[in-house]
Amino acid sequence: MAPSSLLLHFSQRRLSHSTRGGFFFVPTTLALLTSLLILFYLFTTSNIFFLHYRHQHRQPSLPVEKPGLPSSGGSRTPPVTGRSFPVSLDGAAGSSPVEKSPGVGGPPVAGESGDRGVNAGQHGSGDRIKPRGDHVNSNDVYHNRDVFEKDYREMNRSFKIYVYPHRRDDPFANVLLPVDFEPGGNYASESYFKKSLMNSHFITKDPTEADLFFMPFSITRLRHDPRVGVAGIQDYIRDYVANITRRYPYWNRTGGADHFYVACHSIGRSAMEKASEVKMNAIQVVCSSSYFLQGYVTHKDASLPQVWPRQGDPPNIMSSKRNKLAFFAGAINSPVRKKLVKAWRNDSEIFAHYGRLTTRYSDELLGSKFCLHVKGFEVNTARIADSLYYGCVPVIIANHYDLPFADILNWTSFSVVVTTSDIPLLKRILKEVSSDKFSMFQSNVMKARKHFQWHPSPVDYDALCTVMYELWLRRSIVRVPLTASFGSN
CATH class of the missing domain: 3.40.50.2000 (Glycogen Phosphorylase B;)
Known part of the structure; x- marks a missing residue:
């Protein structure tokens, strides 16, 4: 090969290698520069790099004092007869000033968290910032004091319950009517609810203005009635629902979605097995309220507090030496x-x-x-x-x-x-x-x-009134398609 040809050959090979290297180097450099620019942008605009620093050096927020609400030393409102009562949210003597809580936080699910002590290990002021920027004081006893107070006033003013009527000479008057004595025992909440409700201004005798319909049978008293007993409760409930669907039009309008019953004894969880429309559609206000209990539907149904009734306040609550x-x-x-x-x-x-x-x-x-x-x-x-x-x-x-x-x-x-x-x-x-x-x-x-x-006649914000609020939250009527099986058991 001639010298000139060899020179040309090696020049072309060198140019080819440098060109390929250049094509490789340029996009790599551009990608690196782009990555650096993205990281710089994130560093200067994002909270990611400052989260740890802010968490350790954040100053605790001061509680926001809420004007306009009554102080904690307010007295109890007297019993009510046939009218709504004034609202006084805090009634505990010697408690701290009311704090504002604009945001709503979710309740703890008992035993659901994997953390050790769901809320025992929290330190600091208890304040947090909601994603939308609202300041929330998680130390307040209410999720949202303002919302609760406003809604409670509306509930107290307008909420109406129609109770299916039963005569005093009814063979099961002992099961259907309020007791004429002071309820007692572990399941007193069931009897207290009915007794207090019937003495309240929430009752209406006009079903056309009712928000909800109450089926007043008592699971506890059915359990102790020798004519029924534990074995006969399911049949009794089935026949009761069939009876009201024949005599009244209200159940059939909604498939029972605007009806409710109250049960504190645990036998109530199986009482509806032969009246599945009650279990699936009606509101169950029960003490045995578990997220994993068959037949209990969270948010449709409501948790009733199990309360052993006591009169008055115990002495030395705050001054007791708790050793x-x-x-x-x-x-x-x-x-x-x-x-x-x-x-x-x-x-x-x-x-x-x-x-x-x-x-x-x-x-x-x-x-x-x-x-x-x-x-x-x-x-x-x-x-x-x-x-x-x-x-x-x-x-x-x-x-x-x-x-x-x-x-x-x-x-x-x-x-x-x-x-x-x-x-x-x-x-x-x-x-x-x-x-x-x-x-x-x-x-x-x-x-x-x-x-x-509980009180024989309701007192503002007591157990009856708070259950009423829970029912008021569930008052919206869901129209359930009716089937031939309803009331036919």
């Missing part, structure tokens, strides 16, 4: 209670007792900082209401409990919710609650307790 860290006493009728007693029965700070107490139950509640609500046969017991009544912070150990009034009350502000699997860590969880946090819990206990008290 015990936590207290439980009761029958060992569930694996959860067995686990609790096994773990803590010999502890010097957590008093976990089974069998009959040698001391007064009330003294133990008054002498403990935390009182344990532990699942028995059902998720519900009267121990939450007991705790609130005696000023003791409730600790809820009952997985999947749809807590009473969860639409209204911010349970994380006055209780500790613990998963059953964390029972061995219970002492550690409770000891992590600072003195300031405990003071906040106890202050809110005093504000929440009025919602768990």
Whole structure:
């Protein structure tokens, strides 16, 4: 090959290599520069790089004082007869000024969280920022005080209930009419509801103006009636629904979606097995309210607080020397209670007792900082209401409990919710609650307790009125297509 040809050949090869390298280098450089520009943009505009710094150095927000609401020292409103009553939201003596809570937070699901102590480990002011920028004080006893107060006024003014009428000479008057004595026992909420409702201004005798229709049968009294008993409750309910569908047009308009009944005894969860339209369409106001209970539909149905009735206020609630860290006493009728007693029965700070107490139950509640609500046969017991009544912070150990009034009350502000699997860590969880946090819990206990008290004639914001509010939230009528099976069982 001639020298000139060799020179040309090697020149072309060199040019070819440099061109290929250049084509490789240019896009790589552009991609690198683009990535650097994107990172620079994110660094200067995003919160990602500053989140840790802001979390550690954020100053606690000051509570926002809300003007215009009454102070906490207000007195109870007298009983009502045939008219709505004035609103006074805070009625606990000696509580802190009302704080504004513009945002709505969700209630804790008892036992749903995988964290150790759902709300016991929270520190700081309890304030947070909602995604839309609203300031929320999660230490308030209500999710949204303003919304609740406004809606409560409207409910109190306009809400009407029609009760299916029954004569005093009805063979089952004992089941259908209010009791003529003071209700008592573990399932008193069922009788108190009917007794208090019939003495309230929510009752209307005109079904055309009714928002909801109440089927007044008592599951507890059916259970104890020798003509019915546990075995006959399902047949009784089936026949009752068939009877009202034949005699009245109201059920058939909605398939029962604007009807409700109340049951506190756990037998109520199976009482509707032969009246499936009641279980699926009507509102079930029940004590045994579990997210995993067959037949209980969250948001359609409502959780009724189980309350052991007591008269007046106990003495020395705030001044009691609460020397015990936590207290439980009761029958060992569930694996959860067995686990609790096994773990803590010999502890010097957590008093976990089974069998009959040698001391007064009330003294133990008054002498403990935390009182344990532990699942028995059902998720519900009267121990939450007991705790609130005696000023003791409730600790809820009952997985999947749809807590009473969860639409209204911010349970994380006055209780500790613990998963059953964390029972061995219970002492550690409770000891992590600072003195300031405990003071906040106890202050809110005093504000929440009025919602768990029954009265023969309703008192503003008591248990009856709060259940009425829960029903008012569910008052919208859903038109259910009727089928030939309705009322034919």
